[in-house]
Each structure stands twice: as structure tokens, then as C-alpha cells.
Amino acid sequence: MNLHEYQGKALFAEYNLPVSKGKIIYSADEVTDACNEIGGTSWVVKAQVHAGGRGKSGGVQLINTPEDGIKFAEKWLGNNLVTYQTDAKGQPVNSILIEECTNISQELYLSAVIDRDSQKIVFIGSSEGGVNIEDVAKNMPEKIIYQGFVYKDDSLNENAENIAKVLKLNDQQTLQFIPMIDNLLRLFIEKDLSLLEINPLVITENGDLHCLDAKINIDSNALYRQPEAPVLEDAFIPSAEK
Ligand code: ADP
Ligand code: MG
Numbered sequence: 001m002n003l004h005e006y007q008g009k010a011l012f013a014e015y016n017l018p019v020s021k022g023k024i025i026y027s028a029d030e031v032t033d034a035c036n037e038i039g040g041t042s043w044v045v046k047a048q049v050h051a052g053g054r055g056k057s058g059g060v061q062l063i064n065t066p067e068d069g070i071k072f073a074e075k076w077l078g079n080n081l082v083t084y085q086t087d088a089k090g091q092p093v094n095s096i097l098i099e100e101c102t103n104i105s106q107e108l109y110l111s112a113v114i115d116r117d118s119q120k121i122v123f124i125g126s127s128e129g130g131v132n133i134e135d136v137a138k139n140m141p142e143k144i145i146y147q148g149f150v151y152k153d154d155s156l157n158e159n160a161e162n163i164a165k166v167l168k169l170n171d172q173q174t175l176q177f178i179p180m181i182d183n184l185l186r187l188f189i190e191k192d193l194s195l196l197e198i199n200p201l202v203i204t205e206n207g208d209l210h211c212l213d214a215k216i217n218i219d220s221n222a223l224y225r226q227p228e229a230p231v232l233e234d235a236f237i238p239s240a241e242k
Contacts, residue, residue, distance in 0.1 A: 002050045003214075004048040004050065005046060006048060011187060011214075012211055015187040017180060023099075027077065038100055041064065042063065044099055044101050046096065049086070049093055051086045053084045054083055069098060077094070080093070104200075104202045108125070108200060109129040109201065110125050110167075111133070111196060112195070120149055121151070122147065122149070123181065124145070124147075125144070126145070127143055128143050129201060130199065145163055145166040151185045156181065156185075160174075160182075161178070191218060192223075192226055195217035197215040
């Protein structure tokens with residue numbers, strides 16, 4: 001089962017991972033209050049669909065006034081967004097995540113999947129984030145690391161440092177990265193994930209790591225032991241979102 005970005009980020013927050021302050025809205029008249037509640041003078045509005053590539057298709061936009069957010073909401077809510085990851089019909093936009101704008105210094109890539117052969121959770125990291133990882137794998141394979149983990153074994157720090165090197169993190173960022181991997185592993189296992197992707201994981205202008213996107217897939221075979229999972233499904237989200 002796929003989660004929306006805002007649901008993934010709520011899980012990230014639960015696991016102490018750095019995410020932006022944000023609000024989910026279902027109609028244009030909620031935009032102004034959401035912007036005021038978040039604070040600041042610029043925001044990013046993000047159409048919630050189960051597909052990436054939104055940025056390049058107009059589904060993610062920087063706004064400097066709530067009025068621009070209202071226009072974005074009026075344009076997308078109730079309509080379909082087509083990206084290179086959807087079919088030609090696209091996917092319906094029923095909600096929009098409004099979040100604070102992060103000043104980005106660099107975009108990195110981090111994901112995790114299960115490798116059945118080695119029976120490990122494999123993290124995939126790259127210094128080339130914000131782009132299609134398949135393209136990086138094809139054109140710059142040396143910029144990607146695949147690192148297996150067994151949760152709670154003694155080599156967690158060492159393995160996380162291997163990824164940090166490929167991401168070209170400095171010492172301070174590596175110190176943030178190690179507990180981040182620990183938290184992501186715990187999230188992956190406790191919530192029965194089959195996929196987790198942060199594209200991009202960014203280094204902010206202040207030099208800190210920050211999760212700017214979140215793609216999460218819960219293993220459908222494990223839904224019986226994830227009591228909160230049904231509420232994450234679209235059908236169970238407040239009626240306005242349908
Ligand atoms: P998608 O993967 O569907 O294109 P992302 O969430 O990755 O959507 O957003 C696309 C791009 O928009 C990111 O690579 C990043 O450059 C920018 N972006 C997304 N969220 C924010 C934010 N809160 N602040 C600043 N820039 C953002
Ligand atoms: Mg993305």
C-alpha cells in the first residue's frame with residue numbers, strides 16, 4: 001500500500017526524522033489559514049498523488065503569497081496530475097500539502113528496500129538527488145552505493161558511514177546521518193515497509209540534513225498487523241478528499 005507524501009512525513013516525524021512544518025488541505029479556502037499557521041513569507045505547495053515527478057509537471061510550486069496558493073489549489077484540486085510516473089490520464093489530486101520553504105544547498109538520494117537474497121534491508125544512496133535514480137544508475141553508477149543492513153547488528157555505524165562517504169557528507173552531517181539511518185531502519189521494520197524513498201534528502205543552507213520528499217510503501221501482506229494502516233488508505237481519508 002502506497003502512502004502519500006504527507007502521510008510518509010508524519011511517520012518520519014514520529015521517528016524523529018527532520019521534516020518540514022506543513023499542513024494538509026482539501027479545499028482552496030483552507031490555504032490562507034494553513035499559510036498563517038505555518039508562518040513565514042514563502043511556502044511550497046505540493047499536490048498529493050501516488051507518483052513522483054510532480055515538480056517537473058507543475059505539481060510542486062513555490063508561493064510567496066497565500067493568494068498564489070489559492071490559485072494552485074483551485075487549479076489542481078479535483079483534477080488529474082500527469083507526470084512521467086503516471087499513465088496518460090494521470091492521478092486525481094484530492095489534497096495539497098503546504099509546507100515551509102527550505103533553502104537547499106544540495107539534493108541527495110536515499111532509499112531502502114528489502115533484498116530477499118541476502119535477507120537484509122538495503123539502503124541505496126547517491127550524491128545525485130532530486131532526479132530519476134534509474135538515470136543515475138545507468139549513466140553514473142559510481143555515484144550510487146548499495147549497503148545492506150541487519151537491524152541492531154554492531155556494524156550499523158560503519159555501514160552508515162559507508163553511505164555518508166558516497167553522499168560526500170562532512171563530519172557534522174555524518175553525525176546527523178547515523179541516527180537517521182538507525183531511525184529509518186526502525187521505521188522500516190516496525191511499520192512493515194517494503195519501500196522507503198527520500199528523493200531528495202537535502203543539505204540545507206545551514207548544513208543540516210532534511211527530508212524534503214517521502215515515498216513509503218507498506219507491505220500489503222503485513223497490513224493485518226498494522227492497526228493504523230487502514231486510516232492511511234485514501235478511502236478512509238476525510239470525505240472532502242474523495
Ligand atoms: P517530486 O519528486 O514528485 O517531483 P518533490 O517533493 O521531490 O516532488 O519536490 C520536487 C522538488 O521541489 C525537490 O527536488 C525540491 O527541489 C523542491 N522542493 C520540494 N519541497 C520543497 C520545500 N519544502 N522547500 C523547498 N523546495 C522544495
Ligand atoms: Mg521527489
